[in-house]
Amino acid sequence: MSAQQPFTGRPVERRTLLRLALAGPVAGLTAAGCAKPAGDAAGAPTTAISATVRGDAPLEFFNFDGGFGKEWTNLPLDLYRQKYPQAAVKLTSGQQLPQQLQPRFVQGNPPDLIENVGLDTASLVGQNQVLELESLLGAPAWDTPGKTVAATLLPGAADAGRYDGKKFAMPYTYNLSGIWYSKPLLDKHGWQYPKTWDEMIALCARIKAAGLAPWTYQGKFPGYLTVPLLMSALKAAGPQVAVAVDNLEPNAWRHEALVEAATRYHEVAAKGYLLDGTTGLSHTQAQTYWAQGKAVFIPCGSWLENELGAVVPKDFGMTAAPAQGLSAADKLPFEAISGGPGGELLVAAKAKNPQGALELLRIILSKQSMQNFTRLTKSLTVVSGAADGLDLSPALTSMRQVINAAGSHVYPDWSFRTWYKKLLKASDDATGALMARELTPQQWSKRMQDAADRTAKDASVKKFSR
Incomplete structure (x- = not known):
């Protein structure tokens, strides 16, 4: 089951969203799984986030091995390894996050980045266990020059995952x-x-x-x-x-x-x-x-x-x-x-490498990684244009039609x-x-x-x- 995000109380305008998310084939697009790192990874100026990343620090990403599986994580993890070749990057997976991760939060050694399904995010926020993500929203996008991460997201994604107005959880799918x-x-x-x-x-x-x-x-x-x-x-x-x-x-x-x-x-x-x-x-x-x-x-x-x-x-x-x-x-x-922005990625505030987790999250929210996600999982994402150039299945096509018909009446x-x-x-x-x-x-x-x-x-x- 996929995690759900808080209802904001406002319908999000979705006609623009779908036009951006499912714009259709774009000539000359490189296959997502084969493309080389762009933007930041290709030599763009160091960002405020990447400037604080220790290149040799280990990094752990905990993946919920559910409906989306874990194959989609290979590309963003490889992009991170390419930029930080001295870092030992580890992927762990599971389906029982409360049993597997709550003891680690108590012990002070949670994974750096968590694909959350099952953890009580509100309680973690109240315990100061989750890092605030405003710096991520304002950071340069990984592979879209001239735009911040927030500027590449579809409507509603930057507002989802907020508690008392502060951003703690990042959606990555469009549900x-x-x-x-x-x-x-x-x-x-x-x-x-x-x-x-x-x-x-x-x-x-x-x-x-x-x-x-x-x-x-x-x-x-x-x-x-x-x-x-x-x-x-x-x-x-x-x-x-x-x-x-x-x-x-x-x-x-x-x-x-x-x-x-x-x-x-x-x-x-x-x-x-x-x-x-x-x-x-x-x-x-x-x-x-x-x-x-x-x-x-x-x-x-x-x-x-x-x-x-x-x-x-x-x-x-x-x-x-x-x-x-x-x-x-x-x-x-x-x-x-x-529907609307869904899924939940959390950066553990007391992890050993939260800055590395922010950098990996920035990579995950790249157009390149999210297009790869759609190709592998047959699911939409919160990044604008991430479905460009992909053949859509009957299920995805029907979802596009339903969302288009809903117009502004899409409610988280x-x-x-x-x-x-x-x-x-x-x-x-x-x-x-x-x-x-x-x-x-x-x-x-x-x-x-x-x-x-x-x-x-x-x-x-x-x-x-x-």
């Missing part, structure tokens, strides 16, 4: 969380992707009558389903419902839009529209069954294609779509989506999911219980409000607001 389906499968049956929940429930009945399971999801990780559920509520009520939830306001989770969104997802389970055994499936199991055609719809982020790999048939036609709206009275259009994930880990777990558990029919929608709403109230009253938890 889209939505509902996925096989377009050839829908076309074969003459089905249209539903825009409202009334249409979805009606289609589910036809899908089941055709002998297929309408839905599956990553049952052991209900957060995959929470994201579109919250998006349906956001469409109905507008962004203020997310602000109230994130700010831990009394009765925020009791809003009728949240209850109604929970009701519609509960209806999928109650009417037998889930693939049998879904609630016990891991993310890889559910996604594999979906790719095998055993279910029609699955919620997921933009990493789905890469995570599935060769499991997906070549003619499957992976297609992304927005979550359903609740009614014609929704305050946001159907085309509104959950709700901030409570990043700020308050216990509340995040409570929401995952409650959604899992909702889909297992152990909670009614009203009970789901009450459980979430109780969890939010406990968080608000817990003096040991640092509070954030927007």
Whole structure:
């Protein structure tokens, strides 16, 4: 699962973003994996960051070996080695970051740069364990002469990962969380992707009558389903419902839009529209069954294609779509989506080589490295033009279409999911219980409000607001 970034409360203008990120072929571009270092690495003046890097200091990058894998790290690490040949550069990987890295933070020897999925960033910020990144934003871009790092980023990337206004986490991907389906499968049956929940429930009945399971999801990780559920509520009520939830306001989770969104997802389970055994499936199991055609719809982020790999048939036609709206009275259009800058790279403040980590992060955010990332992972990045010259898969093409259609209505994930880990777990558990029919929608709403109230009253938890 990919990490999510705080909801800023403001939709980001995305028409310009997509025009820059997916501008199409550019004549004469060198293949990303074969290009020589440009800009700084080719002899440009030393930057304020590189001036403080000890060329012989060891450097460790901890990679989350999940949906994006680790092959993408080879190029930026090699570029670092080329510039600092005396440095011993080490890549370590894992999937259980709390268990693997929290002891190292306590012991005072964390990795220098961390691709974070699972660590409580808010707590690390409060403990002064994470380095502030403003100097990185103002540094010269690695391979775009005349521009700072910030000037090469797509809208929203410089603002994501802030706590009390200060930049501590750097996104590197551009995420889209939505509902996925096989377009050839829908076309074969003459089905249209539903825009409202009334249409979805009606289609589910036809899908089941055709002998297929309408839905599956990553049952052991209900957060995959929470994201579109919250998006349906956001469409109905507008962004203020997310602000109230994130700010831990009394009765925020009791809003009728949240209850109604929970009701519609509960209806999928109650009417037998889930693939049998879904609630016990891991993310890889559910996604594999979906790719095998055993279910029609699955919620997921933009990493789905890469995570599935060769499991997906070549003619499957992976297609992304927005979550359903609740009614014609929704305050946001159907085309509104959950997405924006995602992923999270952290520089450990008390690591042995944080300045080297900043330099590696500057290299990662180069157009060269991010184009290589897109080529290998089939995922978009936060760097402008990083998809130029690349052939886009059907999945990436569909994401481009969805983002273009959304226009300014692209909304990052709700901030409570990043700020308050216990509340995040409570929401995952409650959604899992909702889909297992152990909670009614009203009970789901009450459980979430109780969890939010406990968080608000817990003096040991640092509070954030927007």
